[in-house]
Amino acid sequence: MIHPLFLLQDGAPAVVAADTAWMLVATALVLLMTPALAFFYGGLVRAKNSLNTMMMSFAALGAVGVVWALLGYSLAFAEGNDWIGGGAYALLSGVGTEAHGTIPHVLFMAYQGTFAIVTAALISGAVVERMRFGPYLAFIVLWSLLVYAPVAHWVWGGGWLASRGVLDFAGGTVVHINAGVSALVAALVLGVRKDYGRQALLPHNVPFVLLGAGLLWFGWFGFNGGSALAANGLAALAFTNTFLAPMATLVVWVLLDYARTGHATAVGGATAIVIGLVAVTPAAGYIAPVSALVLGALAAVPSYFAIVARSRTRLDDSLDVFAGHGIGGIVGALLTGVFAARAWNPAGADGLLAGHASQVAVQALGVGAAAAYSALGTWGILQALALVTTLRAAPRAEGLGLDVTQHGEEAYASAEGSILVIPDAAPAGAPVPTFAPSTP
């Protein structure tokens, strides 16, 4: 997403109506991915934690979105050094309706904001059912400034990875490897859920999981297609690859499921779609559509077996964020170096199959750098927060469920046995339940 458009343009940049129209839609599509993720994750947890899990995504829409506008955008995209952007766009100063590429600058800021939000929300899948909500909010705010913004700057904001030729069309490194590795570290720091490995922790609503996966796919057309930052052939290529890759992943996943368990599972199918989307993200604008099918098919295998293996360990990455986004992202980033073809995108590079094997090494550099930095950053933020507060809910609260203990709500409340508390009535005059206990 280091804008080829800038390079092609001569003279003063101008806002192009068609590009702006597409990017307005794409921004709304990517924003939808965060509620979609809430459904995907929310369905995968137990009923007593479903609101908490969904709120972990929804809260990112607020907290991360606000800090993005105040500071994050500037740290990622303002002119700075190789490592981090400057403060020129802090508090959105200097971000107006003037052209940025061929779209208004404010729109570019909003579009990028949707990425920051969904990336932070992705991490929550590793810490669900046990992390206190307040410390989680503090974590995603700090993470989006200290980890997301710098890595986005390295790849997209003119930082050092961009200048080394790392290809990351829509955020395989910035979004998925970054979130996946952070999730792995967060799961290790938080520790296992108290019931983990002792009883089956099953999804409470598989239809939610399918709904979430479907909406994620829909939103992902804005994520990848919009990363062309224009309504042109490149956007169409990225869109089509986003269309094809998850289809291949889904087919391979179902076959693997049949071979291993004899059943094509719905949770598996939903997971496959997300992993196909993750894997095609860095490649979307650089590879041929047929390559996208192969990439999607290949991406199913490592993540499939990573999920199977992970569940037998003491690593409670509860919703397999690392197996999905970390491994899916790494596979996608490396395969981008294999399948990239200048014939499809002259602003890209040739990969291994086009006789340019060193692109794979460049991609590996990007993967390694992002993984190392996000692991370190996440570990540091969580350790710092642990000094001032408790990250985990008490075992008792974990048993009761985080919906009631963190939010004072239930996902599936029955009004039976509830008594309305009328604010003005004196506490002593509160209605007496008909089934009041006989002993005081």
Next chain:
Amino acid sequence: MKLIVAIIRPDRLNEVLEALYRAEVTGLTVSRVMGHGGETDRVETYRGTTVKMELHEKVRLEIGVSEPFVDVTVRAILSAARTGDVGDGKVFVVDVDQVHRIRTGERDEMAVTPG
């Protein structure tokens, strides 16, 4: 021959089942119930409406046992279901007139003995 009825916390069910299996008590029925004991009310808020949840989710276990198993079963439940806080539940031991095993037509002690 007794019927043991236990009302316990849902989040202790797994521990209780584990303890019962260790005590070789294998025949039981579990249901989700709502109940009210002495525990403090939970306050929840929905769109400005504050409510006190008077009924709490509980799990009811029903276990038909022969005399030698009564104490074992009760002890297993007591130790596994206890958290020490109000709301841990109750165990009732009730006399039973007759028990019939539907599959074989066996009666009473034979009907509650595995096999």
